Amino acid sequence: MKLVIDSDRCKGCNLCMLVCPYRIFKEGKDQNERGIIIPELDRPERCPNCRLQRLYGRTVCGLCQMICPDQAIRWDDEKENEPQKVVIEF
Amino acid sequence: MSFRDWYRIDRLPTIYCVGCGNGTVINCTLHAVDTLGWKWEETVFVSGIGCSSRAPGYIKTDSLHTTHGRALAFATGIKLARPDLHVVVFTGDGDLAAIGGNHFIHSCRRNVDMTVICMNNWIYGMTGGQGSPTTPRGAITTTTPYGSGEGVFDLSALAVVAGANHVARWTSYHVKELTRAIQTGLETPGFSLIEVLTQCPTAYGRRNKLRDVAETVEYLKDHAILLQKYNRLVQEGKPVPEDMFTVGEFIRRNRPAMGVPP
Ligand SMILES: Cc1ncc(C[n+]2csc(CCOP(=O)(O)OP(=O)(O)O)c2C)c(N)n1
Numbered sequence: 001m002k003l004v005i006d007s008d009r010c011k012g013c014n015l016c017m018l019v020c021p022y023r024i025f026k027e028g029k030d031q032n033e034r035g036i037i038i039p040e041l042d043r044p045e046r047c048p049n050c051r052l053q054r055l056y057g058r059t060v061c062g063l064c065q066m067i068c069p070d071q072a073i074r075w076d077d078e079k080e081n082e083p084q085k086v087v088i089e090f
Numbered sequence: 091m092s093f094r095d096w097y098r099i100d101r102l103p104t105i106y107c108v109g110c111g112n113g114t115v116i117n118c119t120l121h122a123v124d125t126l127g128w129k130w131e132e133t134v135f136v137s138g139i140g141c142s143s144r145a146p147g148y149i150k151t152d153s154l155h156t157t158h159g160r161a162l163a164f165a166t167g168i169k170l171a172r173p174d175l176h177v178v179v180f181t182g183d184g185d186l187a188a189i190g191g192n193h194f195i196h197s198c199r200r201n202v203d204m205t206v207i208c209m210n211n212w213i214y215g216m217t218g219g220q221g222s223p224t225t226p227r228g229a230i231t232t233t234t235p236y237g238s239g240e241g242v243f244d245l246s247a248l249a250v251v252a253g254a255n256h257v258a259r260w261t262s263y264h265v266k267e268l269t270r271a272i273q274t275g276l277e278t279p280g281f282s283l284i285e286v287l288t289q290c291p292t293a294y295g296r297r298n299k300l301r302d303v304a305e306t307v308e309y310l311k312d313h314a315i316l317l318q319k320y321n322r323l324v325q326e327g328k329p330v331p332e333d334m335f336t337v338g339e340f341i342r343r344n345r346p347a348m349g350v351p352p
Pocket residue numbers: 139140141142143158181182183184185186209211213214215216217222
């Protein structure tokens with residue numbers, strides 16, 4: 001699975017940056033069409049949830065999703081034939 | 091199921107300001123409710139008036155968005171008519187402690203079986219930043235332009251002495267602890283208050299040097315002291331750092347309750 005920020009919901013508060021132990025969320029640079037600067041993702045495949053969510057049947061860590069006041073963070077299935085990146089960092 | 095399934099997605103994004111802590115508190119509440127496996131049709135969310143009180147409007151279950159300060163009176167009514175329903179109340183510090191103060195202490199006294207989640211942002215957010223009974227001393231609001239000179243209500247302490255069965259306090263930074271506390275509150279028969287200190291960057295932060303959302307949440311984290319640690323410091327006669335507030339579970343007991351399903 002892959003980590004995504006829903007650009008229709010994110011309001012750019014950067015709280016996700018504050019909590020992620022892997023520092024996956026980086027301050028964004030460009031405004032989107034709504035004038036909001038959405039955080040950038042730095043190698044999001046490092047998030048343990050991408051790989052372990054299915055395996056464990058529950059959300060692992062999930063701090064960013066819980067603190068996101070606008071319900072903008074989720075994990076999507078990769079499309080068919082989309083290369084899956086799996087990186088484990090300890 | 092996940093807590094996200096409880097949201098009315100057609101209503102999102104919320105009307106809340108950028109970085110408003112209320113959204114985080116709704117996430118944690120829905121996560122707790124979802125973990126317990128409650129059904130939509132068995133759960134009712136009730137609220138008064140305020141930014142915090144808009145929360146039930148984003149949730150799929152039946153809900154009551156009532157008059158200012160009266161959420162607990164409506165919730166008591168639901169509990170007496172339909173004790174089989176789970177009743178959860180969202181409220182703000184103004185809604186619960188100012189205009190609703192009497193309903194608050196008497197609901198604790200009666201120990202009505204409900205869980206009350208108070209998003210305490212130290213201010214009246216919705217109406218543009220008037221001081222509330224929890225506004226800290228010295229804080230600038232539109233009604234205290236030279237800094238508040240009044241004492242402050244400790245909502246959790248108030249609920250403990252008024253007779254609530256379960257009382258806990260956390261902040262919008264402590265999402266895991268908060269979720270667990272809400273879950274305990276939902277499971278405890280009788281009145282349960284979960285006080286959550288949240289950021290209101292628009293009405294409070296802007297006037298009180300807490301404009302930056304992440305900095306405010308970090309402020310909440312840094313100024314929270316665990317109840318156990320606080321008690322230990324007091325016991326050992328050591329000084330407790332100033333400006334700190336305690337977080338944790340203040341009480342869990344088994345006083346006779348009203349509205350508990352037979
Ligand atoms: C009877 C009545 N008096 C006053 C108001 C105006 N009013 C609306 S919201 C509000 C304050 C809400 O503050 P709080 O409960 O702290 O919620 P917040 O907006 O901070 O989440 C007030 C005074 C009202 N709607 N009804």
